[in-house]
Amino acid sequence: MLDIRLIREKPDFVRERLATRGGGDEAKIDNVISIDAERRKTETELQGLQSERNRLSKEIGAKRSRKESSEELEARVRQIGEQIVDLTQRASAFDEAQRSLLLETPNLPHESVPIGKDPSGNRVLRTWGEKPPFTDPADHVALGAKLKLFDLERAAKLSGSGFICFTGAGAKLERALINFMIDLHTREHGYIEISPPFLVRRDCMIGTSQLPKLEADMYGLEENQLFLVPTAEVPLTNLHRDEILNVADLPKKFVAYTPCFRREAGAAGRETRGIIRVHQFDKVELVKITTPEKSYDELESLTADAERVLQLLGLHYQIVELCTGDLSFGSAKTYDIEVWAPGQNTYLEVSSCSNFEDFQARRMQLRYKDSQGKNRFCHTLNGSGVALPRLFAALIETGQQKDGSIRLPEKLRPYFGASEINHE
RNA sequence: GGUGAGGUGGCUGAGUGGUCGAAAGCAGCGCUUUGCUAAAGCGCCGUACCCCAAAAGGGUACCGAGGGUUCGAAUCCCUCCCUCACCGCCA
Numbered sequence: 001m002l003d004i005r006l007i008r009e010k011p012d013f014v015r016e017r018l019a020t021r022g023g024g025d026e027a028k029i030d031n032v033i034s035i036d037a038e039r040r041k042t043e044t045e046l047q048g049l050q051s052e053r054n055r056l057s058k059e060i061g062a063k064r065s066r067k068e069s070s071e072e073l074e075a076r077v078r079q080i081g082e083q084i085v086d087l088t089q090r091a092s093a094f095d096e097a098q099r100s101l102l103l104e105t106p107n108l109p110h111e112s113v114p115i116g117k118d119p120s121g122n123r124v125l126r127t128w129g130e131k132p133p134f135t136d137p138a139d140h141v142a143l144g145a146k147l148k149l150f151d152l153e154r155a156a157k158l159s160g161s162g163f164i165c166f167t168g169a170g171a172k173l174e175r176a177l178i179n180f181m182i183d184l185h186t187r188e189h190g191y192i193e194i195s196p197p198f199l200v201r202r203d204c205m206i207g208t209s210q211l212p213k214l215e216a217d218m219y220g221l222e223e224n225q226l227f228l229v230p231t232a233e234v235p236l237t238n239l240h241r242d243e244i245l246n247v248a249d250l251p252k253k254f255v256a257y258t259p260c261f262r263r264e265a266g267a268a269g270r271e272t273r274g275i276i277r278v279h280q281f282d283k284v285e286l287v288k289i290t291t292p293e294k295s296y297d298e299l300e301s302l303t304a305d306a307e308r309v310l311q312l313l314g315l316h317y318q319i320v321e322l323c324t325g326d327l328s329f330g331s332a333k334t335y336d337i338e339v340w341a342p343g344q345n346t347y348l349e350v351s352s353c354s355n356f357e358d359f360q361a362r363r364m365q366l367r368y369k370d371s372q373g374k375n376r377f378c379h380t381l382n383g384s385g386v387a388l389p390r391l392f393a394a395l396i397e398t399g400q401q402k403d404g405s406i407r408l409p410e411k412l413r414p415y416f417g418a419s420e421i422n423h424e
Numbered sequence: 425g426g427u428g429a430g431g432u433g434g435c436u437g438a439g440u441g442g443u444c445g446a447a448a449g450c451a452g453c454g455c456u457u458u459g460c461u462a463a464a465g466c467g468c469c470g471u472a473c474c475c476c477a478a479a480a481g482g483g484u485a486c487c488g489a490g491g492g493u494u495c496g497a498a499u500c501c502c503u504c505c506c507u508c509a510c511c512g513c514c515a
Contacts (some may be wrong), residue, residue: 047484055482057496061442070495079494117431243433244471373453375471 002100007032017108020324022135025105029298039094046087051078076097080160103212106358109324110296110333116323122336123323128307129316132338132398137341138260141274143400144170147421150275162279164389169421174282176397176415179255179389181309183286185385189305191286198258198286200228204238207364207424209330209356219261230263232285233382240289241364244375250368251290251298255385258283275389276348282388286353289379291368295355295379303335305352310350312411315394316340318347332357335383339390343397346394348390353383396421 007014010032015026046197054079088100114123144150149170155163166174175273185191205211205227212219219228229235236254239418260283275281286305290298303319310317320336327334338347361367367375399406406421413419 040474043484047474050484051482053496058443060495064495065442074495081495373469 001359002105002108003358003362004032004036004102008036010113014108018106018286020109020113020115021104021106022283022325022409023321023325028101028105032098032105035094035098035101037198039098042087042091042094046084049080049084049087053077053084056080057101064154068107072133075176088162089310100212103206103363106329107327107332107356109327110355110357113327113333114321114323115325117322117325121323122320122326125319125321125335127316127318128311129314129340131316132209132342136395137342138400139274140341140397144274147406148406149173149396149421150423155219159279162277162280164275168392170392173395173416173421174388174392176412176417177391178282178284178417180412180415180421181385182255182257184309184312185255185284185286185305187309189253189255191305192348193255194232194239194254194256196229196239196256196258197233197262197267198229198235200238201226203364204234204241207238207241207366208234208360209363210234213329217263219263230262231256231260231283231382232256232258233287236285236287237253237289237360237366237380237382238364240366242365245289245366245368245370245378247291250378251288251294254287256285256287258285259385275393276344278389284385284388285385286385289378290381291367291370292358292376292379295357295381298379299333299353299355302381303337304382305335306351306383308340308355309386309391313391313409314397315391315398317350328354329350330356330359332359337383337386339386339394341390341394341397343393343400348394350386350390350394351384356380356382356383 002014007029011029015029018026018029056073060070060073060077063073094117115120116122138146147170148168150164150166152164155165158165183192186193193325199221202211202225205218208228210227214230218230220226235258239254240252259280261280263279264277269275286302288298289303307319317337317339320338322331322334322336334352334354335349336349337353339350341348344377346374357379360380361377366378366380368378370376395409396406399408401407401420408416408419408421
């Protein structure tokens, strides 16, 4: 959520920054400003009347205790009361209108973000490793079928298309990868492991800004207003919602494994082939809560922490800096990590590392007390460390050998319990 | 799911219709005093918003949340949420 004071004081700046996203959101600003003015006017009027009522009511109390008549005063206060009811309604209507407009307005891109209107404006910042030299590599769907690592047909029988059922060595590999990543982030990168609920309240979804915009993409449980988490970002970032943290306790660094549930009624095609784009997938997520001064340094180190996963697994990848037009709703700056999948001859996005600045913190009243004792909004960040099915696909495509087996990276072997995945 | 108890400021804890935004204590901050650590005395010490160009200052709201009663609600009534205890059910 944007700061209404910033909008009030620098409307042109806000409009200009929003316009770089290309979503037309800058058009909302005039509306926000005029509602804000109405709101304040109404509030001032209301508060004047409330003040009057408080004064007169005290007088009534005083008169009564002196056994004097207070009927005239009571009549006047009754009348004021009616006006207050009316003004209160108007004030809260303005307040709600302003809030819902602000909830639907995306974050301002950071000044360092390249301007662009779609993914073609993104730029590759760096790459790590090299594409392995294959002549005609199989893709993960073929490999998975041959080695019985997952069963998409039977998953569809259970739950419909867009679900994965890992089987045998595939299920074990999934589990090994999760453990490997969590151990890495807790032991070497200083994150605290969290195992959060997979169902969260609506307020949490608003807090991290999945709602109100993306409600259609979320799985919700209507009767008790809970939502299946689309990413562990939601429970992790909301852990300290409505709290005022001590600056000495920052940054907070959390890592969690959760399944992620997304409707994403995307069209079928290459993008949706195999296990690349599904309604439920596993993910290890990294979240940081920090101060405005440190958040951009933390973004760099968060990205590096996620990259380490791929480095230790020996997988080639590239880091992409998203342009303004490709930035997600709440993000001020984002790096995507794309791992090379030789069987598909393409890079797959396995992590999106973002700094939300105070955008989410405002929505969830997440603050810290600075060294002056002043309450300020935290900055929040998150990134996958990393998403599993795509990592799984890149890993088996990269590790495939001529005899049809899959060679596993050294670092993963203690977790998997073998150096290769073979037939049967 | 059922029954009972309860939710007050960073914490403990008073307050059952009117000068209560809320006693007191603890913690915290500042000053003073005493031969250091310590102790004592005094003062300050919630949040959000509104008015004001700003500061100073003034005002409003907030005692789990939302409604209601009343001239006036932390205090009375209703609904909901949460915590604790016991019972039922259950991996």
